[in-house]
Each structure stands twice: as C-alpha cells, then as structure tokens.
Amino acid sequence: MTGTNLHLGVALTGTGWHPGAWRAADARPHDLLTARYWADLVIEAEAGLLDFVTFEDGFTPLGTGIAEDRTDLVAGQLDSVLVASRVAPLTHHIGLIPTAVVTHTEPFHLSKAVATLDFVGGGRAGVRLKVSGDAREAALFGRRTFPDPHDRGLFDEAAEYARVLRLLWDSWEDGAEIRDTATGRFIDRDRLHYADFTGEYFSVRGPSITPRPPQGRPPTAALGHTDAEYGFIAGSADIGFITPADATSAAAIVATIGDGRTDAPARLFVDIAVTIGDTDSDAHRREEDLNSLSAQPYSSDADVIVGSATTIADRIEYWASQSGIGGVRLRPATLPDDLRAITRSVVPILQDRGVFRKSYNEHTLRRRLGLRRPDNLFAGKVSVS
Numbered sequence: 001m002t003g004t005n006l007h008l009g010v011a012l013t014g015t016g017w018h019p020g021a022w023r024a025a026d027a028r029p030h031d032l033l034t035a036r037y038w039a040d041l042v043i044e045a046e047a048g049l050l051d052f053v054t055f056e057d058g059f060t061p062l063g064t065g066i067a068e069d070r071t072d073l074v075a076g077q078l079d080s081v082l083v084a085s086r087v088a089p090l091t092h093h094i095g096l097i098p099t100a101v102v103t104h105t106e107p108f109h110l111s112k113a114v115a116t117l118d119f120v121g122g123g124r125a126g127v128r129l130k131v132s133g134d135a136r137e138a139a140l141f142g143r144r145t146f147p148d149p150h151d152r153g154l155f156d157e158a159a160e161y162a163r164v165l166r167l168l169w170d171s172w173e174d175g176a177e178i179r180d181t182a183t184g185r186f187i188d189r190d191r192l193h194y195a196d197f198t199g200e201y202f203s204v205r206g207p208s209i210t211p212r213p214p215q216g217r218p219p220t221a222a223l224g225h226t227d228a229e230y231g232f233i234a235g236s237a238d239i240g241f242i243t244p245a246d247a248t249s250a251a252a253i254v255a256t257i258g259d260g261r262t263d264a265p266a267r268l269f270v271d272i273a274v275t276i277g278d279t280d281s282d283a284h285r286r287e288e289d290l291n292s293l294s295a296q297p298y299s300s301d302a303d304v305i306v307g308s309a310t311t312i313a314d315r316i317e318y319w320a321s322q323s324g325i326g327g328v329r330l331r332p333a334t335l336p337d338d339l340r341a342i343t344r345s346v347v348p349i350l351q352d353r354g355v356f357r358k359s360y361n362e363h364t365l366r367r368r369l370g371l372r373r374p375d376n377l378f379a380g381k382v383s384v385s
Contacts, residue, residue, distance in 0.1 A: 006320050006355045007327030007369060009095075009269060010045050010342060012038070013056035014074040016334035017273055017300070020293030022074050024334050033078060035086045041335060042087045045094055048343025049357050051327065051368055052095030054128055054221070054241075055080035059101055059137040068136070072295050081113045081127075088121035095365035097126035097221055097239075102161045103154060104132065104141045111168035111208055118213035123364035125218040126239065131158045131232070155232045157201045162220055162236035164204050167195040169217045170377040171207030193378040215366045216373045223271075225301055227256065233268075234260025238371055240268045241329055243302045247322055254324030267326040267369050270319040271302035272312075275333040276341035280307045290333060302331060309345035316346070317355060326369070 015022040015029055022029040031037035038055075045053050057080035060068075080098035088096055096117065100110050110127070118125035131154045138144050173191035180186070195206030221239035224230045233240035234257045244250035250270065258265055275290070277283030283306045291297045298304070305315045316328045332338030350356035362368040 006316070006350065007051045007267070007269070008316070008347075008350075008356065009052040009054060009097075009327065009329040010050055010339060011054045011056065011271070011329055011331045012041055012045075012335065012339075013331075014077070014335070016338060017331040018275070018290045018294065018298045018333040019073055019296070020290045020298075021334040023293040024290065024337070026337050027334065028336070029074065032074070033076070035083070038078075038083050039087050039090050041339060042091055042094060042096070044336060044339055044343055046091050048347045049360060050094060050343070050347075052097050052126065052365060054097040054329065055083055055099060057081075057099040057101065057130070059104070059132065059140055060134065081110075081117060084125070085113075085117050085120050088117060088124065091121075091124075093124070093360040093363075095124050095126055095368065096121055097128055097219075097365075099128040099130050101130045101132050101137070102158050103130075104137065104143075107161045107164035107202060108168060108204060108206075108208070111165050112210040114165075114218050115169060115208065115210040115213040118215055118218045119210075123214035123366075125213070125215070126221055126365055127218060128221040128223065128241075129158055129162060129232075129237070130223070131155060131229075155228045158232055159236045160199045160201050163199075164195065164197055164202050165220070166217055166374075167197055167377065168204070168206055168208040169213060171195050172211040173376050173379055174212055174216070177211055190383045192383055193381060212376070215364050216376070219366055219369065219371055224253070224257075230256045231260055233257050233266055235262075237266055238366075239369070240266045241271050242268055243271050245303075250319070250322045250325060254322075258324065264372070265324070267371065268324060269327050269329040270322075270325055271329050271331060272315060272319065273298075273300040273302045273304045273331040273333065274312050274338060274342070275306045276309060276312055276338050276345070277306075278308065280311055283307045283311075287333070298333070300331070309341060309349055312342075312346050313349040313353070316350065317353070320355070 015027045061075040084096040084098040114127045171193050176191035197204045219238035222233045222237040223241040224233050275287045287306045
C-alpha cells in the first residue's frame with residue numbers, strides 16, 4: 001500500500017457489538033435514546049478522521065433472528081435516518097450512513113429523507129439498504145408473508161427499490177431552483193421530471209418533493225454474506241460491506257461482485273469486530289470480562305480481532321492490502337471505549353505508517369471515497385410541464 005489511500009469506517013450500534021457491552025463499567029445504557037449519546041460518538045469518530053459512520057436499524061426490538069423472550073440484550077432504538085439528521089449539524093466532515101429496511105417501506109419516503117440528510121450534512125449522506133426476510137417484521141405491516149426468508153425475490157425487490165431512489169433523486173435536475181426574485185420564477189419547470197416508473201414491485205410517478213441532493217445521489221451501501229447479497233451489491237450499491245474468512249474468500253467475493261458490475265466498481269469494505277486493549281493480553285482480559293457479562297460468548301459473521309492497537313492496525317492493513325478492497329469498517333465491541341481506542345490509538349499508528357490521512361480534504365462522502373458525482377438520468381429529456 002502506498003500513500004494515504006486507506007478508507008476507514010466504524011459501525012455504531014447500541015452500546016457496542018458485544019452483547020455484554022451494556023453492562024461494562026463505562027457504558028451509557030441510560031443515554032441510548034438521547035441525541036447527545038449519538039452525537040458524542042460521531043464527534044469522536046470525526047476527531048479520528050474516519051471516512052464515515054454507519055448506524056444500525058431494524059424493525060424488531062432485539063434485532064433480526066434474536067428470540068423475543070431475551071431480556072439480557074439491549075432492546076429498542078431510535079430511527080437511524082433521524083439520528084443521522086440530528087447529528088449532521090454538529091459535525092463537519094465525516095460521512096453519515098444510516099440503515100433503512102427496504103422490504104416493507106416505500107422508496108419515495110426514503111428518497112426525500114436521505115436527500116434531506118444530504119442537504120443538512122452538506123453532501124455527507126449515504127444510506128445502507130437492508131433486506132428483511134423476518135416473518136415477525138412482515139407481521140408488523142400485515143401485507144405479506146415469507147414462506148422462505150432467503151427468497152431471491154426480496155433482493156429483486158430491493159434492486160427495484162434502489163432504482164426508484166436513483167430516479168427520484170434525479171427527478172430534479174441540478175439548478176432546477178432558480179429563485180429569481182426579479183421575474184418571480186422560483187423553479188425552472190423544464191428541469192423537473194416525472195420518474196414514471198412501473199415495475200414488478202413499485203409504481204412511482206414522482207417527482208420528488210426534495211431537490212436533487214448535493215451529491216447528486218447519496219451513495220448506497222449494502223452488507224453481503226451470500227451470492228444473492230453480492231448480486232445486490234453488484235447491481236445496486238456504491239459501497240459493499242463484506243465478511244470474508246481469509247484472503248482467498250475475499251478475492252472470490254471481489255470477483256463475484258466485479259463480474260456483476262456494469263459501471264464503475266463498488267467500494268468494498270471488510271468488516272472487522274474489534275476488542276482493543278493496551279496490550280494483546282489486556283485485550284483478551286477485556287474480552288473475558290465482557291463474556292462474563294453475557295449469557296454467551298460473542299461471535300460474529302465478521303473477522304473478530306482481539307488485541308492491542310498495533311495488532312488491530314496490522315489486521316486493518318492486511319485486509320486493505322487485498323486486491324479490490326478499499327478499506328475496513330470496524331465494529332467496536334464496546335462504546336465508547338473501543339471507539340476511543342480506534343480514534344486515539346489505532347488511527348495514530350496508521351498515520352505514522354503513512355497509510356491514513358492526517359486531515360480531511362474532500363467535502364463530500366462521494367469524493368472522499370473516489371466515487372464520481374453521477375450525471376442526471378433526465379438531463380435533456382421532457383419535463384413535467
């Protein structure tokens with residue numbers, strides 16, 4: 001690796017990714033439903049010059065696949081898009097990527113919410129599109145059932161959802177709001193367009209009520225573990241979060257996603273779950289302490305690394321050196337402790353090695369990740385007038 005090309009994000013959820021994190025000494029479980037809690041975390045991440053933070057979300061109090069009778073886990077959460085919009089004015093550089101479940105929601109609503117976030121944050125919004133095959137979540141809406149939670153049709157629907165998002169974001173051309181006080185013309189109707197989309201799952205007339213966002217289209221992201229999810233990343237996402245077991249599987253995933261692209265490659269991030277200590281032995285002691293606070297030891301779909309800041313930095317560089325991998329998204333075992341270890345110990349090591357930035361230079365999330373601002377799909381076409 002040469003230059004400061006490494007991209008680094010952090011995934012925020014509850015009091016951390018370890019199920020016993022909420023009982024840790026420095027945890028703040030009483031603050032989880034306050035704006036200040038999330039603002040403190042994102043401000044800390046920005047102090048560490050991270051590319052972005054992601055916010056988890058879902059439709060069940062305990063999360064997908066977790067038994068409803070569990071009482072030992074963090075339950076309940078705020079809406080991730082609204083949290084990101086609240087935090088945006090308190091930060092200046094870091095990207096904000098909330099999660100949105102697309103299986104039971106409407107793209108029109110999400111398009112304007114994320115466009116609003118992009119305006120509030122000055123071009124720093126993204127959105128992770130999440131598919132749900134959980135029958136309990138379907139029952140909340142009462143419109144459908146899921147005989148097969150791995151139905152490929154869920155991803156076909158999500159792909160159509162992503163397409164509608166793009167159309168709605170583009171339904172206003174850049175510069176459609178002219179605000180000419182002399183002539184009394186606020187909007188140029190020739191630059192406003194109907195989406196006019198009719199597909200298998202959605203029928204959307206448009207246009208959006210929100211003008212085209214600062215980034216044109218806020219980057220879309222998705223998490224992938226299976227071929228169906230890799231196909232969704234390939235066809236519908238700008239950013240992919242993946243969980244390979246080793247370099248060989250990472251190369252296979254990169255190839256699978258790359259083979260499915262018809263445009264520029266997606267930016268792929270390897271997820272790493274981290275527990276950090278002053279030394280490797282201290283980190284393992286922390287892990288043991290956290291496990292003692294939980295009904296079962298922590299396990300993850302991601303690469304789990306327990307060690308000192310140097311050990312974590314080594315692992316980050318290992319994954320970032322793999323062909324086709326643009327960076328790493330870290331899942332801190334505890335918040336705020338492991339987040340602070342990332343920003344105050346891991347990041348300085350990476351900076352000293354010359355692989356991570358020492359200042360923010362780009363103003364938008366797209367530009368920071370090397371994603372070009374997309375052309376408007378409707379430019380030059382017939383308007384709504």
